[in-house]
Amino acid sequence: MSNAPKSKNNFANALKSIRKSKDLSQEDFSLASSRTYVSTLERGLKSPTLSKVDDLAHVLGVHPLTLLALSYLQNADSGSVDKILRLVTVEISTLP
Numbered sequence: 001m002s003n004a005p006k007s008k009n010n011f012a013n014a015l016k017s018i019r020k021s022k023d024l025s026q027e028d029f030s031l032a033s034s035r036t037y038v039s040t041l042e043r044g045l046k047s048p049t050l051s052k053v054d055d056l057a058h059v060l061g062v063h064p065l066t067l068l069a070l071s072y073l074q075n076a077d078s079g080s081v082d083k084i085l086r087l088v089t090v091e092i093s094t095l096p
Contacts, residue, residue, distance in 0.1 A: 012044035014070035018060050032059050 015038075019026070026035040026042075032055035040046045041056075048056065050064075057064040073081050 009068075009071040010074045011047065011068075011071040012042050013074050014067055015056065015060075016042045017074075018062060018067060018070065022060055024060070029056065029059050032056060 019028075019038075019042075026038040029035065029038045033052065037046070038056075041048060053064050053067060057067045060067065069085070073084060076084065
């Protein structure tokens with residue numbers, strides 16, 4: 001197990017932030033999800049499955065890891081972002 005401190009994710013803000021930066025409405029997700037479901041995700045009332053993260057990321061035009069990383073890095077400064085991404089790279093490289 002990693003020695004990294006446990007971080008709380010902020011998927012709701014990450015989803016909303018990327019959606020707005022891409023100038024997408026909640027209705028633009030209609031092929032992947034209902035507007036109501038996207039709204040509940042953006043309000044933090046529900047958490048998506050990994051399959052749903054894939055679907056949402058596809059509509060957003062980003063890699064699913066980008067959406068998840070932003071969920072954990074919302075309040076981090078650029079030095080922290082680099083440090084965390086290096087940690088993830090090291091952890092992945094040491095796995096079989």
